[in-house]
Amino acid sequence: MPIQIVHSVASWLLKKRMHQMELFLKYPNEVQEELLFQLIDKAKYTEYGRIHDFKSIKTYRQFASRVPIVAYEDIYEKIEQSRRGVHNIFWPTPIKMFAKSSGTTNAKSKFIPLSDEALEENHYAASKDLLCLYLNNNEGSKLFTGKGLRLGGSKEIYENNGTSYGDLSALLIDNMPLWASFSSTPGSSTSLMGDWETKMPAIIEETLQQNVTSLAGVPSWMLVLLNAILEKTKSKTILDIWPDLEVYFHGGVNFNPYLTQYEKLIPKKTFKYYEIYNASEGFFAVQDSNDNKDLLLMLNYGIFYEFIPMTTLGQTEEVAVSLNEVELNKNYAVVITTNSGLWRYKIGDTIRFTSIKPYRIRVSGRTKHHINVFGEELIIENAEEALKKSCQEHHVDVVDYTAGPIFMEGKQKGAHEWIIEFKEPPESIEGFRTSLDEKLRALNSDYDAKRYNDLTLNKLRVYVAKKGLFYKWLKKNEKLGGQHKIPRLSNERKYIEELKQLDVT
Numbered sequence: 001m002p003i004q005i006v007h008s009v010a011s012w013l014l015k016k017r018m019h020q021m022e023l024f025l026k027y028p029n030e031v032q033e034e035l036l037f038q039l040i041d042k043a044k045y046t047e048y049g050r051i052h053d054f055k056s057i058k059t060y061r062q063f064a065s066r067v068p069i070v071a072y073e074d075i076y077e078k079i080e081q082s083r084r085g086v087h088n089i090f091w092p093t094p095i096k097m098f099a100k101s102s103g104t105t106n107a108k109s110k111f112i113p114l115s116d117e118a119l120e121e122n123h124y125a126a127s128k129d130l131l132c133l134y135l136n137n138n139e140g141s142k143l144f145t146g147k148g149l150r151l152g153g154s155k156e157i158y159e160n161n162g163t164s165y166g167d168l169s170a171l172l173i174d175n176m177p178l179w180a181s182f183s184s185t186p187g188s189s190t191s192l193m194g195d196w197e198t199k200m201p202a203i204i205e206e207t208l209q210q211n212v213t214s215l216a217g218v219p220s221w222m223l224v225l226l227n228a229i230l231e232k233t234k235s236k237t238i239l240d241i242w243p244d245l246e247v248y249f250h251g252g253v254n255f256n257p258y259l260t261q262y263e264k265l266i267p268k269k270t271f272k273y274y275e276i277y278n279a280s281e282g283f284f285a286v287q288d289s290n291d292n293k294d295l296l297l298m299l300n301y302g303i304f305y306e307f308i309p310m311t312t313l314g315q316t317e318e319v320a321v322s323l324n325e326v327e328l329n330k331n332y333a334v335v336i337t338t339n340s341g342l343w344r345y346k347i348g349d350t351i352r353f354t355s356i357k358p359y360r361i362r363v364s365g366r367t368k369h370h371i372n373v374f375g376e377e378l379i380i381e382n383a384e385e386a387l388k389k390s391c392q393e394h395h396v397d398v399v400d401y402t403a404g405p406i407f408m409e410g411k412q413k414g415a416h417e418w419i420i421e422f423k424e425p426p427e428s429i430e431g432f433r434t435s436l437d438e439k440l441r442a443l444n445s446d447y448d449a450k451r452y453n454d455l456t457l458n459k460l461r462v463y464v465a466k467k468g469l470f471y472k473w474l475k476k477n478e479k480l481g482g483q484h485k486i487p488r489l490s491n492e493r494k495y496i497e498e499l500k501q502l503d504v505t
Contacts (some may be wrong), residue, residue, distance in 0.1 A: 017128055017129055017132040018132060018136055020300070021129065021132075021300075023300070024298075024299040024300045025358050028299050028323065028358065028359055029322075029323055029324040031299050031300055032299050032304055032305065032322070032323050033060065035299075035300070035302070035303075035304050036063065036304040036337065039302070039304060039337060039338075039339060040054045040057055040063065041054075042091075042339075043090070043091060043092060043341065045088075045092065046089060046090060046091060046092055047088060047089045047090075048089060048090050048341070048343060052066050052067050052343075053066065060322055064306075064320065064344075067343055067344050068344065069306075069318075069320060069335055069345075069346060070343070070344060070345055070346070071345075071346050072110050072345075075345075078090065079098075079111055079113065082095050082098075082113060083098055083111055083160065083161070083165070084161050084163075085161040085162045085163060090113065090340075090341025090342070090343065091113065091115055091340060091341030093116060093117065095113045095114070095115055095163070095340070095341065096116075096162065096163050096164065097113075097114040097119075097164050097165065097171050097175075098111040098112060098113055098114060098163060098164070098165040099111070099112040099114050099165070099166075099168040099171060099280035099281075100112075100165050100166055100168075100280070101280050110280070111165055112168075112280040112281050112340070112342075113340045113341055113342070114168075114340055115339060115340040117302060117339040117340070118282065118302060118338065118340040119172075121301060121302045121339060122282050122283050122301040122303065122339065123172055123278070123282075123283050124172075125283075125301055126276075126278065126283035126286065126298060129286065129298065130286050131143070133287075133288045134249075134272070134274055137289060137290050138246075138247075138272065138290070141246060141247075142213065142244060142246070143214060143246065143247070144183060144213075145211070145213060145244065146210065146211035146212055146213035146214075146244050147184060147185040147210050147212055147213065147214075148183055148184050148185070148212070148213065148214040148215070148216055148249075149184075149185055149186075149207050149210075149212045149214070149215050149216070149217075150169075150173070150184050150185070150186075150191065150216045150217060151215075151216065151222050151225060152167065152169030152170055152173050152191050152192075152217070157170055157171065157174055157192065168278075168279075168280045170191075170192055173188055173191045173192060174188065174192060176188070185206060185207050185210045186202070186203050186206040186207055187206065190202045190203055190206050191203075197480065200224070200228060203225065204225070204228060204229055204232055207229075208229070208232075208233070208241065211242065211244055212241075212242040212244075212245055213242070213245060213246055213247075214245070214247045214249065215247070215248040215249065215250075216249040216250070217250070218250070218251070218252035218253060218485065219252070219253055219255050219258040220253060220258070220399075220400065220485065220486075222248070222250070223258060223261060223262070223265075224471075226238055226265050227265075229241065230265070237264075237265060237266065237267055238266050239266060239267065239268055245266065245271070246270070246271060246272060247271070247272040247273070247274060248266075248271070248272070248273050248274070249274045249275075249276060250273065250274070250275055250276070251275060251276040251277060251278060252485060253485050254363075254380065254381075254384040255273065255275060256384050256385070256387075256388040257387055257388055257391065257397075257398045257401075259273075259388075260391070260392075260397055261397050261423070272290055274286070274287045275293060275295060277295050277361075277363055279349070281336060281338065281340075281342060281345065281347050282302075282303050282336060282340075283298070283301060284297065284298065284301075284334075285297045285298060285361055286298060292360075293362075294354045294355065294360040294361065294362055295360060295361050295362065295363075296359070297358075297359040297360065299323075302338060302339030303336050303337070303339070304336065304337040304338075305322075305323055305334065305335070305336060306320040306321065306322055306323075306335040306336075306337075306344065307320060307321055307322075307323075307326055307332035307333070307334060307335065308320050308321075308332060308333040308335060308346075309330060309331070309332055310330075310331040310332060310333060310350060313333050313367065320335050320344070323359065326353050326356065326359075327353070328352075328353050328354065328355075328356065329352055329353070329354070330352060330353070331350050331351075331352050331364050331365075331379070332350060332351055332352065332353075333346060333348075333349070333367050334346070334347050334349050334350070334351055335347075346367070348366050348367050349363060349365075349366060349367070350363070350364045350365045350366065350367055350379065351364055352364050362381070364379055364380065364381040365379040365380035365489075366380065369487065369488055369489045370489050370491070371403065371404065371405055371416060371489050371490070371491060372491060373405040373407065374405070374414050374450050374456050374457055375446060375450060375456070376444065376447040376450045376457065377446040377447070378416070378440070378446075378447055378489065379444075379489075380488050380489055382443045382444045382447070383403065383440070383488060383489060384488075385443055386436055386439035386440045386443055387436065389435075389439050390435040390436045390439055393435050394426040394427070394428075394431065394432050394435065395426075396422050396423065396424060396425070396426045397422065397423040397424075398420055398421070398422060398423070399421040399422065399423055399467075399470065400420075400421050400465075400470035400486050401418060401419060401420040401421065401486070401488070402418075402419050402470075402486055402487055402488060402489070402490070402495050402496065403416055403417065403418040403419070403460075403488065403489050403496075404416070404489070404490045404491070404492060404493050404496045405417070405491065405492075406458075406461065407493075413454060413456060413457060414456065414457055414458070415457055415458040415459065415460055415461060416457070416460040416461070417460065417461045417462075417463060417493075418436070418460060418461065418462050418463065419463045419465050419469075419496060419499050419500070420462060420464060420465060421464075421465040421466075421468075421469055421470055422464065425464055429462055429464060432462060433459070433460065433461070433462045434459075436460065436462065437451070437459050437460050440460070463500070465499065465503060466503055469499060469502065469503050470486055470499070472502055473486075473498065473499055473502055474486070476502065
């Protein structure tokens with residue numbers, strides 16, 4: 001079949017999904033409430049359903065009062081039972097797969113249940129809708145005249161008692177439907193290779209033979225791959241290799257610090273960047289416009305949402321609210337109930353709503369990835385924006401970074417310390433340091449209050465990392481590739497000290 005016909009048929013089929021999205025756009029709260037009771041009804045005879053008497057739950061308020069909000073540690077033992085092959089604990093259909101968390105919230109790995117329903121109704125449905133929205137917004141697209149370069153996790157899938165676990169991306173690739181496999185590169189055997197340093201040359205070798213029209217993956221690792229491709233081919237830009245490249249679907253980390261580097265690699269004014277918001281626990285939101293970077297919360301993917309205002313998180317007065325109770329521009333911790341059997345589960349992310357008609361969000365950070373040692377309440381959203389503006393002001397690009405506290409000792413005041421790996425360092429580190437500090441003060445009133453006249457916090461410090469330091473740290477901790485990310489902000493100095501020690505050895 002000629003490639004143009006394949007493109008036309010695929011585009012037509014995907015655009016039909018627009019009608020399915022219109023329902024939750026028109027009736028968002030009704031769709032969510034109906035979904036909740038479908039989940040409750042399906043799981044009423046599970047162990048969890050019997051404990052909490054799902055059969056008698058008739059209202060959201062009954063559900064919220066009867067079912068506790070949990071973190072991973074609260075259900076760890078039950079998940080371990082499920083991993084050993086015990087069924088019907090959280091969900092009635094057998095859970096055969098577990099997505100291994102990249103461990104960004106703590107050092108331990110998490111194993112998130114992944115049901116067959118979640119594969120089809122959440123992750124693969126989201127992939128179709130993402131493509132549908134993109135094609136609907138770009139009538140002249142030739143997306144399916146070539147292939148999508150996907151950059152997934154670097155862990156192989158391990159078998160254990162009839163269940164398997166691995167990076168989410170590895171599980172998705174291993175179970176990928178035919179339509180997705182046909183339109184993607186590299187093939188599954190290359191994508192599922194375990195060792196990143198062996199895998200990257202294999203990806204390059206395979207994808208150079210293809211007409212790549214789209215990219216998908218975490219920005220930091222995709223950047224490593226694209227630079228390696230340029231080095232191998234001696235090309236000036238990626239467009240010299242793939243002239244039909246038209247869009248990059250990205251997620252996992254804030255894209256702002258990487259944008260200027262991508263614009264240099266792909267110097268094409270019509271090139272598009274589409275952000276997605278997904279995690280091991282599910283696919284949640286997608287950019288639905290070429291120009292608006294806010295993310296449309298997808299409400300019909302088998303996930304029921306609740307939100308805890310960050311002002312009450314962890315407090316005795318902590319309370320979750322449903323979708324119809326949220327307020328604009330307020331930070332919330334996300335709580336989900338899913339068709340994989342997670343019930344009122346805190347995923348560790350924070351978001352804020354930028355619109356409620358329809359419900360659009362921005363990811364503002366992680367509940368455990370912030371610095372609040374001195375009452376400064378610094379979240380990732382502040383850090384990323386300040387760093388972006390400082391880089392623009394000093395004409396530099398950041399490869400990676402992390403930040404943590406300098407604790408008070410005696411009469412010495414506290415401060416923040418940033419370890420930053422630049423592509424090329426700024427001409428004046430002191431000037432960059434001042435700029436970053438000032439921009440943080442402008443963005444965060446709590447930080448500014450603590451910095452006023454050096455009342456509690458001294459001016460932040462910037463430690464310039466040697467080239468390759470963060471890569472070395474990831475390799476040492478067996479976190480190379482795909483889904484693994486540098487912890488950005490921390491309330492402790494663990495990452496700071498490990499990186500500094502590695503920088504001098």
